[in-house]
Amino acid sequence: MQQSKPLISVSNLQVSVGDKPLLSNVSFDLNEGEMLCIVGESGAGKSTLVKALQGMMPGHCDRFTYAPSSTEVCGAIPAGLGLDQARWVMQDPLAALNPRQPLGRSIAESLHKEKLPKDQLRKRVLSALDDVELTADFYDRLPSQVSLGQAQRACLARALIAQPKLIFFDEPLSALDALVQKKIAQRMESLRRATTTTYIAVTHDLGFAAAYADKVLLLREGTVSAYQSRTAFFANPQSDYAKDLVAAAQSLGALPEAAA
Amino acid sequence: MAVLFGITLITFTISYFAPGDKAEAIAHARYPGDFGIAPEVLQGIREEFNLNAPFFSQYTHWLADVLRGDFGVSYSSRTSVWVIFVDNLGETVTLTLTSLAIGLAAAFLLSAVAVRYPNTIWDRGAVIISSIGAAMPSYWLALLLILGVSVYLGWLPAYGTGTFAHLILPAATLAFWVMASQTRLLRTFMLEAYDQPFIETLRLRGIPEREIFSRHVLRHSFVPALTMIGLDMASLLEGAIIVELTFSRSGLGSLLAGAVLSRDLPVVMFLVMFFATAYVVINSVIDGVQHLCDPRNIKKAKAS
Amino acid sequence: MPSKPMSLLTIDALSAAIGRQGVLHDINLTLNEGDWLAVVGGSGAGKSTLLRLIMGLRKPARPSAGHITFDGQHWNCTAHYAPDRKRIALVPQSPAHGFDPLRRLGWQWRQVAKRKSPLSVEEQDAVITSLGLPALDESYPHQWSRGMQQRLLLAMALIEQPKLLILDEPTSALDPLVAAQVLGEVRQISKAQGISVLMVTHDLGMAAQFASHIAVMADGRLVETGPTQDLLSRPQATYTKDLVAHRHWQTTSEDLCRAAE
Numbered sequence: 001m002q003q004s005k006p007l008i009s010v011s012n013l014q015v016s017v018g019d020k021p022l023l024s025n026v027s028f029d030l031n032e033g034e035m036l037c038i039v040g041e042s043g044a045g046k047s048t049l050v051k052a053l054q055g056m057m058p059g060h061c062d063r064f065t066y067a068p069s070s071t072e073v074c075g076a077i078p079a080g081l082g083l084d085q086a087r088w089v090m091q092d093p094l095a096a097l098n099p100r101q102p103l104g105r106s107i108a109e110s111l112h113k114e115k116l117p118k119d120q121l122r123k124r125v126l127s128a129l130d131d132v133e134l135t136a137d138f139y140d141r142l143p144s145q146v147s148l149g150q151a152q153r154a155c156l157a158r159a160l161i162a163q164p165k166l167i168f169f170d171e172p173l174s175a176l177d178a179l180v181q182k183k184i185a186q187r188m189e190s191l192r193r194a195t196t197t198t199y200i201a202v203t204h205d206l207g208f209a210a211a212y213a214d215k216v217l218l219l220r221e222g223t224v225s226a227y228q229s230r231t232a233f234f235a236n237p238q239s240d241y242a243k244d245l246v247a248a249a250q251s252l253g254a255l256p257e258a259a260a
Numbered sequence: 261m262a263v264l265f266g267i268t269l270i271t272f273t274i275s276y277f278a279p280g281d282k283a284e285a286i287a288h289a290r291y292p293g294d295f296g297i298a299p300e301v302l303q304g305i306r307e308e309f310n311l312n313a314p315f316f317s318q319y320t321h322w323l324a325d326v327l328r329g330d331f332g333v334s335y336s337s338r339t340s341v342w343v344i345f346v347d348n349l350g351e352t353v354t355l356t357l358t359s360l361a362i363g364l365a366a367a368f369l370l371s372a373v374a375v376r377y378p379n380t381i382w383d384r385g386a387v388i389i390s391s392i393g394a395a396m397p398s399y400w401l402a403l404l405l406i407l408g409v410s411v412y413l414g415w416l417p418a419y420g421t422g423t424f425a426h427l428i429l430p431a432a433t434l435a436f437w438v439m440a441s442q443t444r445l446l447r448t449f450m451l452e453a454y455d456q457p458f459i460e461t462l463r464l465r466g467i468p469e470r471e472i473f474s475r476h477v478l479r480h481s482f483v484p485a486l487t488m489i490g491l492d493m494a495s496l497l498e499g500a501i502i503v504e505l506t507f508s509r510s511g512l513g514s515l516l517a518g519a520v521l522s523r524d525l526p527v528v529m530f531l532v533m534f535f536a537t538a539y540v541v542i543n544s545v546i547d548g549v550q551h552l553c554d555p556r557n558i559k560k561a562k563a564s
Numbered sequence: 565m566p567s568k569p570m571s572l573l574t575i576d577a578l579s580a581a582i583g584r585q586g587v588l589h590d591i592n593l594t595l596n597e598g599d600w601l602a603v604v605g606g607s608g609a610g611k612s613t614l615l616r617l618i619m620g621l622r623k624p625a626r627p628s629a630g631h632i633t634f635d636g637q638h639w640n641c642t643a644h645y646a647p648d649r650k651r652i653a654l655v656p657q658s659p660a661h662g663f664d665p666l667r668r669l670g671w672q673w674r675q676v677a678k679r680k681s682p683l684s685v686e687e688q689d690a691v692i693t694s695l696g697l698p699a700l701d702e703s704y705p706h707q708w709s710r711g712m713q714q715r716l717l718l719a720m721a722l723i724e725q726p727k728l729l730i731l732d733e734p735t736s737a738l739d740p741l742v743a744a745q746v747l748g749e750v751r752q753i754s755k756a757q758g759i760s761v762l763m764v765t766h767d768l769g770m771a772a773q774f775a776s777h778i779a780v781m782a783d784g785r786l787v788e789t790g791p792t793q794d795l796l797s798r799p800q801a802t803y804t805k806d807l808v809a810h811r812h813w814q815t816t817s818e819d820l821c822r823a824a825e
Contacts, residue, residue, distance in 0.1 A: 041739045041741070042739065148607070177606040177607050177766040178606075178766045178767040178768060178769070178810075178811075179606055179766070179768075179806065179807055179810055180606065182810040182813060182814070183810065185813065185814075186814055189814075204739050204740070206740060207769075207812070207813045208813060210813065211812075211813030211814060212813070244741060245740060245741060247744075248740040248741045248743070248744035248745070249740045249744070251744045251747075251748065251773065252735060252740055252743060252744050252747070252769075252770050252773060253767075253769040253770045253771075253772055253773035253811075253812075254740065254769065254770070255812075256812040256813055
């Protein structure tokens with residue numbers, strides 16, 4: 001059931017700083033509406049990968065295409081590339097939000113390029129808040145006045161309000177408690193299905209990947225240890241390292257019994 | 261290395277473009293008195309000092325001399341710049357080191373107390389004192405001290421050099437400034453060290469607070485503190501100049517001031533270069549020490 | 565005939581406050597010998613505060629009422645007590661929480677061993693080897709892999725010969741491979757040596773895999789306790805029900821629909 005052209009595709013991405021290779025030979029492609037989970041230990045290169053795709057780290061590839069802006073790059077990825085219609089949600093919501101600004105303003109900032117009239121903007125923000133299950137009075141609250149889970153929802157609203165084609169998540173749930181994690185993950189998933197947005201999520205949590213990913217890319221020390229569809233990855237991991245990881249996650253109760 | 265080279269170039273360029281006719285300056289220094297100088301004399305001086313040659317030629321000649329250790333001869337006193345420098349160096353070094361020692365010791369005590377009793381009067385007091393000290397111009401404090409201690413109380417001499425007593429007030433002035441700027445920093449570094457996650461575990465293991473401070477927090481504050489001290493060096497040297505002037509102490513500060521006023525270019529250039537070079541060298545040394553001190557720089561030896 | 569379980573740790577009516585803000589309210593908890601008790605709750609639930617009070621720290625939360633009984637010893641929390649922390653050992657969350665990066669491993673080992681270990685040096689070294697770790701030479705923490713560091717932290721706890729091992733959020737800061745390894749070791753050792761375990765975590769799913777008993781906390785109060793299976797199959801309180809329902813990641817769209825209601 002292949003779509004005609006993937007939304008984003010990368011072929012043989014390398015990232016080196018000085019003579020130290022951070023990533024080598026990373027390839028993947030992703031269709032619209034799918035979710036790719038990039039998993040691995042800390043330091044494996046997950047964040048480096050998504051930063052390189054945005055031109056925030058010096059990357060070099062054979063081919064990199066991104067459909068929404070018809071970008072095609074061969075060779076060095078230009079610095080500050082900044083993919084069109086793409087948004088980020090980061091790990092620490094309090095670091096991502098201006099502490100002096102009410103949440104409503106922060107969310108509205110995402111649309112500042114569109115230069116909407118005030119009342120229309122407000123309506124869009126309220127609608128975005130509603131999408132993430134925050135009530136209207138959160139519009140005026142400061143980040144310090146809300147819980148981490150609520151702040152992260154606000155960041156999610158900020159990403160979604162622009163109706164992007166692609167959202168990058170960098171460990172969006174790890175700062176949160178287990179219960180809050182699961183509720184927000186559900187929200188992310190139902191929103192993804194409703195709007196057919198594409199997600200690329202960096203996470204070290206295999207349980208999350210097992211529940212929501214379409215494809216899994218496992219990085220180990222800068223190289224790809226496994227790149228499979230979700231069902232294949234959890235039923236039959238490609239590498240020994242992947243097998244160990246899945247077994248460990250299972251023993252920790254991170255994978256639902258009815259996994260894959 | 262490139263920095264040092266740049267320093268020489270910049271110093272020379274500035275003095276080259278300094279306003280005023282150099283030949284005249286030299287002449288006036290040689291033949292003191294308020295009369296005009298005959299053009300032949302000026303011409304002679306120009307030839308003597310190679311002042312007619314193009315910029316680069318003068319620069320390379322000068323640089324070659326410098327690298328050989330020949331820093332020229334003072335316009336005013338006709339003695340070798342190097343000799344003058346060495347004579348005055350000792351005084352300044354004494355002043356600087358004494359102030360640094362006292363100031364750092366005071367800063368350390370103050371910040372240790374502030375951290376031990378956070379948000380109490382000690383903590384707030386320490387911050388207030390260091391803020392005042394940072395805002396206060398050193399010559400103001402110097403004058404205040406002179407007025408209070410020397411004039412009213414008559415305890416210590418107000419100016420001059422020579423004995424230990426002469427050192428006290430100037431050193432105290434500078435030390436106060438050092439203490440002011442370093443206390444805030446040290447306090448911040450110590451607080452940051454306390455914020456590290458393993459500190460709580462040490463407490464849970466039953467390690468007494470005293471030991472946590474002396475054996476862990478101190479180490480973690482040491483390296484950043486060193487960096488800041490190095491960066492402060494430039495201001496310290498500048499402060500030393502001002503203090504020397506205010507207290508009429510002999511030393512590089514008053515030497516520099518005198519040379520600027522009498523347009524004694526070789527001396528000025530040398531001192532400017534010296535201060536800049538000293539700053540670069542000190543900071544490089546500190547960088548190196550830092551790198552050595554932090555064990556996290558040791559490459560991973562064990563395999564996973 | 566099953567013998568009556570021996571109570572190892574009993575917490576009676578413990579309340580504590582930071583300044584005037586109450587953080588623990590009337591906690592009553594029992595841990596019997598051989599139990600693995602998981603204290604589960606979100607952030608702000610009070611589980612870390614509880615941990616600190618058990619270990620004897622009276623900062624920042626000061627106890628306002630209650631008693632703690634451990635291994636026959638009785639502590640009145642409000643009186644100025646400096647509890648004997650012997651026989652309770654803590655395994656910190658991660659190497660960053662457990663080690664000073666500027667000190668050699670050997671030095672840090674001795675710091676603990678000298679103070680708290682009744683074992684001889686040979687016996688201590690045996691603990692190190694039993695966990696598959698090399699001898700502590702001049703290395704600094706960052707020179708060992710995270711897994712090795714965490715196992716060393718476990719060893720540092722074990723040389724105290726504890727009756728109760730406390731695990732502080734074992735899955736929060738470690739990746740799955742390391743966490744699984746360490747928890748596996750703890751399970752093995754606790755069975756073999758009869759060490760009881762108290763585990764603090766926010767992950768009910770993980771707790772269910774390892775703990776024999778679970779205590780659910782929220783807002784400084786104990787919501788519900790009981791044997792793991794009982795709690796999972798018949799949760800009484802609403803909060804517990806919510807926790808149990810969400811302990812796994814939802815996978816099917818039916819789950820999504822149900823959750824949306």
